[in-house]
Amino acid sequence: MYAFDFVKPKTLAEAVKALGAEDAQALGGGQTLIPTLKQRLAQPAVLVSLSGIAELKGVKAAGGSLTIGGGTSHATVAKEAKAYPALAALAANIGDPAVRSLGTIGGSIANNDPSADYPAAVLASGATVVTNTREIAADDFFQGMFTTALEPGEIITAVRFPVPEKANYQKFEQPASRFALVGVFVAKYAAGVRVAVTGASTEGVFRWTEAEKALSANFAASAVAGLAVPGGEMIADIHGSAAYRAHLIKVLTGRAVAAAG
Amino acid sequence: MPKVTMRVNGREVSGEVEGRTLLVQFLREGLGLTGTHVGCDTSQCGACTVHVNGLQVKSCTTFALDVDGAEVTTIEGMANADGSLSVIQQAFQDHHGLQCGFCTPGMVMAAAALLKENPKPTEAQIRHHLEGNICRCTGYHNIVKAVLAASGQDVSAIAAE
Structure with missing residues (x-):
């Protein structure tokens, strides 16, 4: 890995500010980004860990929809997304238990790996991707392999799923x-x-x-x-x-x- | 350099690290806890599995600074207070759940995480849970048997293949 500065903000506002720095990169659970850094396929100057931001975590069901914080781990979704069993089952089968402990839904869909599981759920559910600046429909969010509608420095704060029949x-x-x-x-x-x-x-x-x-x-x-x-x-x-x-x-x-x- | 502080196996430790220092580097090179192994360094093999705040993670795919303030348990923290082997470790010995032993620290940590969540797992559940831990001696049969035995379940029906 190339050297970088590591910062771990406690609030979304601090994270947005930190990501304004030149060549800053957000870090979710790191289960894809860390291997990428090890291969020197990315060279950020500053890595901004989102794992310390409480407001990005959690699963809430209300009014026929399920909202999952962008920093929520796969393991937590597997356990807590009871209102949407197919989504909980998908999360329970991503990678392996260690990946599920740290990997996050926001990190997965921001990366948009062509073989990742979550993008299929988000698109099939017609979910809404909520960021620090706007809401993006799933149909507009995914724009091809490893490409999304996210702007540099934009953070996925939540994904809102309408619960299907x-x-x-x-x-x-x-x-x-x-x-x-x-x-x-x-x-x-x-x-x-x-x-x-x-x-x-x-x-x-x-x-x-x-x-x-x-x-x-x-x-x-x-x-x-x-x-x-x-x-x-x-x-x-x-x-x-x-x-x-x-x-x-x-x-x-x-x-x-x-x-x- | 930034300073990191955490509790490792119940002991408060701290040290200076770089942003890119991995948790496993801090454990092995900073603290001398070489029981946690680096097998592949690409998050495939699970030899580096430790617990962070009770969660099973791969310490080669976690930054030391990202677990600042956390409670970390490694294989060195698994034995009983009197130094005798824990139930899981003893079961690995009794059922020959290791050959070369390189993957064993990760296997034991993964098994401990499983049994905490699910005290009586089925054989299929054990195999599913160990998907992220690779044994290149391919000794899975006795590893699964050891985990089943550690959960207090009868393993006499499992043939020695």
Whole structure:
């Protein structure tokens, strides 16, 4: 790692100020950023830890929505997101227990790894990403692999999920990394069904709109059986070809619908 | 250089560190607590697992300054007060839950975190919990058996494979 100054503010206001410094970088749980720094793929002058800011932590359910502080760990979401069981189950299966102790929802979606789990839940739920300056709809937030709508220095303070009638996340896990080779999150709302796919596309998380239409008309695994696999450029690597990933999307969507009941 | 203070295995300690100093470097090089191992240094293997405020973390993927003021437990803090092995450590010995022993500190810390949350885990739950800890001797069978035994459950039905 290159050397940097480390600061750990106690309030959001102090963190925003610290991130105004040149080449300052926010640190969530560090479970992706620290390995990145070790590889010298990033060279911040100042690292601003968000882990000491109490106002960024916590899970609150109210009025049909669940609000999770940006600095809330995966382990806490797994335990406390009882109002949204599919989301709690997703959090309980991210990485391994040590990663879940420190990794945060804000850190995960700000990084927008194309194989991360949380982006699928946020996009399929049509959640709202709340920052220190504004609110961003999930459909506008994710802008391609490792790219989001966040401005430099902007901090995710919370993610607000409308709780669906039914939902399920199916993850086909890459067993060594425990990232999703492909993951599909299906959420059924009164207004319709949303389907978000992670791990598959070179564009990062995306919605499979054909499946959404079919499932909004008939919420059954059989409704997606006749669909063509989604188009677009799929990731191809030693773990799976593009065609294999495209096939998995369809299989996992069917499984998610069946498991959602 | 910035100063960091924490309680490690019940003892108040402090030292000067850089911003980039990892918790495992502070433990091993600053405090001489070399029981916590660095296996991969890429957060894959779990040999560096310690507890921070009761939570299982990888000390190679945590900055020392980020745990300023925390309560840290390492493998050196796991034995009983009289120096005898804790229940989990004894179970690893009794069931041959180690071969070369390199991963063992991390395995014991991970097992302790599991049993605190879930005192009677199933074999499947133990295997799921140990996903972040790699044993390159591939001695998982007896590790799982040791954790099951440490939880007070019968392991006679588990064949020695």
